[in-house]
Amino acid sequence: MNNRIPRRTATRRPRPRLAPRALTALGTAAGLVLLGAGPAQAYDPPVGVNTSGGTNASDGLAIHYGSEQIQIRREGRGQVYGQMQLPAATTTSGLFNGIYLRVGDTLVGPRHSKVTTTAGDVAQSVEWDSVTATGGSTTGPGAITSLLTWTDPDTARAYEVQLTLGYAATSDDFYTETAQVTVPAGNTETVKLYRSIDTTLNGRDEGAGFASGGSHPVVGVIDDDRTVVEAYRHVSGPVWTGYWSGEYSCMFMDCAEQGFMNRGRDYPTGSAALNPDSLTDNGMGINWDLAQSTGLPTGAAAPAGVQTFRYDLVFTDDLSLAGMPQTITFAPLSDRRLSDGSRQVSATSSSGLPVTFSSWSPWACTVSGNVVTYVAEGQCDVTASAAGNGTYAPATSVIQSFDITADGTTPQAITFPAPTGTPRPGGTVPLAAVSDSGLPVAYLSRTPSVCTVSGSTLTLHAAGTCTVEAQQGGDPTFAAALPVLRDVVVAAPVVAPGGGGAGTPTAVAAPAAVPADAVSPSPARGSAGPLAHTGVELAGLVTLAAGLLAGGLVLVWRARRRPRTR
Known part of the structure; x- marks a missing residue:
C-alpha cells in the first residue's frame, strides 16, 4: 500500500x-x-x-x-x-x-x-x-x-x-x-x-x-x-x-x-x-x-x-x-399556507438523468409529476430521486421539507399615501404604504410601460398614468389585506411662450404627484372595473390640456410672424 x-x-x-x-x-x-x-x-x-x-x-x-x-x-x-x-x-x-x-x-x-x-x-x-x-x-x-x-x-x-x-x-x-x-x-x-x-x-x-x-x-x-x-x-x-x-x-x-x-x-x-x-x-x-x-x-x-x-x-x-455515482441538487422549499393550494418543484441530477418526486407525508401533501398539492396543515416532505441506467448508479435521494400553515383570520388594512417628488420620465418616486398589522407591504406596477417597481422605489419610464398596487398577503394570524391602487400622472416637460426671447420656448413644470385623496381600493383581481378618480384630479388634467393647446397655438403664431429672409 x-x-x-x-x-x-x-x-x-x-x-x-x-x-x-x-x-x-x-x-x-x-x-x-x-x-x-x-x-x-x-x-x-x-x-x-x-x-x-x-x-x-x-x-x-x-x-x-x-x-x-x-x-x-x-x-x-x-x-x-x-x-x-x-x-x-x-x-x-x-x-x-x-x-x-x-x-x-x-x-x-x-x-x-x-x-x-x-x-x-x-x-x-x-x-x-x-x-x-x-x-x-x-x-x-x-x-x-x-x-x-x-x-x-x-x-x-x-x-x-x-x-x-x-x-x-x-x-x-x-x-x-x-x-x-x-x-x-x-x-x-x-x-x-x-x-x-x-x-x-x-x-x-x-x-x-x-x-x-x-x-x-x-x-x-x-x-x-x-x-x-x-x-x-x-x-x-x-x-x-x-x-x-x-x-x-x-x-x-x-x-x-x-x-x-x-x-x-x-x-x-x-x-x-x-x-x-x-x-x-x-x-x-x-x-x-x-x-x-x-x-x-x-x-x-x-x-x-x-x-x-x-x-x-x-x-x-x-x-x-x-454504475458511476450521481448526485441530486434539490434546493430548500419555503413554507406555504394551505390556501395557496399547490406549488411546482424542480431538481437536477449530476448525470443529467430525470429526477422524480414523491411525498413522504401524504396526509399533508401529495405529489403528481413536479406539482405538490397541499392537503392539510403539517410538515410536507418531498423526496427527489434519480434512477440509474447502464452508466450511472441510482442517486441517493434528497428530501426537502416545509410547513403548511392555516390562513389567518384577523383583518388588516393598507394605508397608501400619495408619493412625493416630481413625476417625470427617468425619475424615481419613493413608495410608503403601510399595513395596520405591521406586516411588510409589497408593490406591483399595473402599467409596466409607464413605470416599474423595485422594492419600495417607483421608476418612471414614459409619460402617462402609472398605476401602482400595494399588497399584503397575510400570514397565519392576519388575513390578506384588500389591495390598494395609487395613480401617478407622469407628464413630459411642456413648452410655453415667453421668458426666453423671441422664438425661445420656456419649459412649464410638470404637475406634482396626485394628491392623497386620489386613492382607490383595488377591484377584485381579474375584474374589469374602472379606477375611481377625484374631481381635483380631473381639473388638473383639464388645466394641463388647456396649457398644451395654448402653447401650441403660440408657437404656430410665432412661426407665421417670422420675417422671411433672402
Whole structure:
C-alpha cells in the first residue's frame, strides 16, 4: 500500500479504567494504539474454500480465512491485499481487514490492524479473546464458520460474533457472509459491528468509491481502468447504518480531522462516505448500530439477544454493479399556507438523468409529476430521486421539507399615501404604504410601460398614468389585506411662450404627484372595473390640456410672424 505507517505490536495488558487525562497523555505519547498479540488468545489455523482455485476465470474464487481476516485470489491475483499475502493463524502483517465490535468504550478487533484511539467514545482497542474456524474445501463450493468471542473483564459479560462465509458455486463472482452478533443479558453498552476491507483490485491499489441505493444497496470500489469491482452487497437483515468507500486509513484512524472506528462512530452515508477519485488508495467498510437496527436511537444500549446481518462480498468484472455515482441538487422549499393550494418543484441530477418526486407525508401533501398539492396543515416532505441506467448508479435521494400553515383570520388594512417628488420620465418616486398589522407591504406596477417597481422605489419610464398596487398577503394570524391602487400622472416637460426671447420656448413644470385623496381600493383581481378618480384630479388634467393647446397655438403664431429672409 502507499505510505503505510510502520506496524507496531503491543502486548495486551489487563484492561485498566483510565481517567480522561491519563488517556489523553497515553494518546499523545504513544500515537498509535494497536491491537496486540498477547499470549492468552486462542486462534485456529487458517482455513479456506476452493483453495485450489482462483487461478483463472473458470475455477472461481479462492477464499482464505485466518485470524478473522480474509484474502481472495481471483484469476491469479490477490484482491484484498498483495498478490501473495495470505492470512495466518498468528500474524498477518499488511492485511487490514476484519470484523470489529465496539462495546462501550472498547473496540475489539483483529490482530495487527491500525487503530488510533483518539478523543471520542473509544478509550482502548483490544483483540478478540478467541477466534475459531471450521469447515472449508479444497476444490469447489464450501463454507467456513468462525466464532469470535470477547468477555468484558469489568462485567464478565461475553459478546460473540459468529461469522459464516459461504461460497455456493465456482461460477459465482461473490461469496456471502453472515454475521450473527450475540449481546448478553444485562448489557448496558452501545454495541456497533464493523466490517472493513483495504481493497486491491486485481493487483491495483487505487480505485474510485461508489454506492447505490435500493432495497439491496451496494457500496464498493472500482479501479481506475473501470475493469474490476470489489463491493459489499446487502442480502438480508437490517441494512447497514453507515458505509465508507474512500481512503482506507480513514476507517482505522483520524483522517482529514475525522475518525470512525477509532472514535466509535458510525460510518457516514451519501457523498460524505465516498471518495470518487480513482487514484486514491481506497478501502470499503460497513457498520451496524445494534440499537438502531432494532428501532432504538443510535448510540443507545443494544438490546440483549441475537441479530443477524447478511451481505455478499463481490469481486467481479461486471461493471453494472458499480454504475458511476450521481448526485441530486434539490434546493430548500419555503413554507406555504394551505390556501395557496399547490406549488411546482424542480431538481437536477449530476448525470443529467430525470429526477422524480414523491411525498413522504401524504396526509399533508401529495405529489403528481413536479406539482405538490397541499392537503392539510403539517410538515410536507418531498423526496427527489434519480434512477440509474447502464452508466450511472441510482442517486441517493434528497428530501426537502416545509410547513403548511392555516390562513389567518384577523383583518388588516393598507394605508397608501400619495408619493412625493416630481413625476417625470427617468425619475424615481419613493413608495410608503403601510399595513395596520405591521406586516411588510409589497408593490406591483399595473402599467409596466409607464413605470416599474423595485422594492419600495417607483421608476418612471414614459409619460402617462402609472398605476401602482400595494399588497399584503397575510400570514397565519392576519388575513390578506384588500389591495390598494395609487395613480401617478407622469407628464413630459411642456413648452410655453415667453421668458426666453423671441422664438425661445420656456419649459412649464410638470404637475406634482396626485394628491392623497386620489386613492382607490383595488377591484377584485381579474375584474374589469374602472379606477375611481377625484374631481381635483380631473381639473388638473383639464388645466394641463388647456396649457398644451395654448402653447401650441403660440408657437404656430410665432412661426407665421417670422420675417422671411433672402
